Amino acid sequence: MTRIIDGNEVGNRIRNELEGRVDTLEQQGVTPGLATVLMSDDGASETYVSMKQQACDEIGIESYHHEIDPDTSSDVLMDRIDALNENPGVHGILVQMPVPDHVDEQAVLERIDPMKDVDGFHPENVGRLVAGNPRFKPCTPHGVQKLLAATDVETEGKDVIVVGRSDIVGKPMMNLLIQKAPMGNATVTVCHSRTTDLAEKTKNADVVIAAAGVPELVDGTMLSEDTVVVDVGVSRVDADNERGYEIVGDVEFESAKQKASAITPVPGGVGPLTIAMLLYNTVKAAGLQTGVDVTLP
Numbered sequence: 571m572t573r574i575i576d577g578n579e580v581g582n583r584i585r586n587e588l589e590g591r592v593d594t595l596e597q598q599g600v601t602p603g604l605a606t607v608l609m610s611d612d613g614a615s616e617t618y619v620s621m622k623q624q625a626c627d628e629i630g631i632e633s634y635h636h637e638i639d640p641d642t643s644s645d646v647l648m649d650r651i652d653a654l655n656e657n658p659g660v661h662g663i664l665v666q667m668p669v670p671d672h673v674d675e676q677a678v679l680e681r682i683d684p685m686k687d688v689d690g691f692h693p694e695n696v697g698r699l700v701a702g703n704p705r706f707k708p709c710t711p712h713g714v715q716k717l718l719a720a721t722d723v724e725t726e727g728k729d730v731i732v733v734g735r736s737d738i739v740g741k742p743m744m745n746l747l748i749q750k751a752p753m754g755n756a757t758v759t760v761c762h763s764r765t766t767d768l769a770e771k772t773k774n775a776d777v778v779i780a781a782a783g784v785p786e787l788v789d790g791t792m793l794s795e796d797t798v799v800v801d802v803g804v805s806r807v808d809a810d811n812e813r814g815y816e817i818v819g820d821v822e823f824e825s826a827k828q829k830a831s832a833i834t835p836v837p838g839g840v841g842p843l844t845i846a847m848l849l850y851n852t853v854k855a856a857g858l859q860t861g862v863d864v865t866l867p
């Protein structure tokens with residue numbers, strides 16, 4: 571029987587644990603705060619940001635939302651980040667990506683105080699992760715590790731194929747999995763759009779993590795029996811329904827399910843973990859900035 575990995579269940583468990591840490595902070599007079607900044611008209615980005623805010627509210631993290639007209643100059647965004655960096659009630663800052671083309675994304679990431687960089691995208695935090703001393707682990711790959719752990723999938727010594735080399739998922743996923751640490755110690759191959767024979771790689775994997783942003787790129791013919799499949803993709807594709815679209819992952823679920831020993835669905839797989847780990851990083855940031863011990867799992 572193929573196990574369908576329930577991201578909502580694992581995410582809720584983590585959120586419940588974090589609620590206890592928020593109480594600990596409150597007892598010390600600290601309300602953890604997350605600022606989200608959206609400089610985009612994209613419907614999916616708006617949805618993601620509002621889900622993040624709602625998740626904050628549910629466990630007692632104060633959320634502050636800032637919308638910036640995507641047609642304004644990048645100075646407006648930079649000034650806003652500066653103000654949030656200075657605001658002691660804001661422990662975490664998240665600028666939803668992508669930003670408009672006229673805004674230098676790297677400059678935005680570098681502007682955020684690394685102690686408030688709950689995405690883990692600032693070069694200082696990327697460097698710490700690569701050096702094996704992470705401060706804020708990027709939310710989605712950290713969530714994938716938590717999902718694998720909750721499914722009793724040990725990564726040590728396993729051949730893991732990561733499909734996709736993005737700064738948000740593929741690269742940090744690789745760095746987490748090769749760490750000499752729990753849920754690390756894997757042999758990792760990162761595949762991407764120039765990989766010559768993707769199926770040959772995925773067929774020989776113990777674990778496939780699909781994060782290329784290409785709808786249904788990986789199907790059952792590309793997998794061996796007993797592979798664990800984690801689908802990070804979230805794409806809107808046209809559909810003949812009321813909304814006019816449906817959400818699909820990077821994995822063709824029905825055929826992959828026939829082969830995999832365990833698989834994450836889309837939605838309801840990795841997504842809830844991304845949000846849970848953002849809350850995790852925000853609680854951690856609040857602890858680091860205030861000196862309150864929030865010892866996290």
Ligand code: GUN
Nearest residue numbers: 664665666667668689738
């Ligand atoms: N856009 C897509 N995923 C993410 C994420 O994890 N963080 C931010 N800031 N933007 C994103």
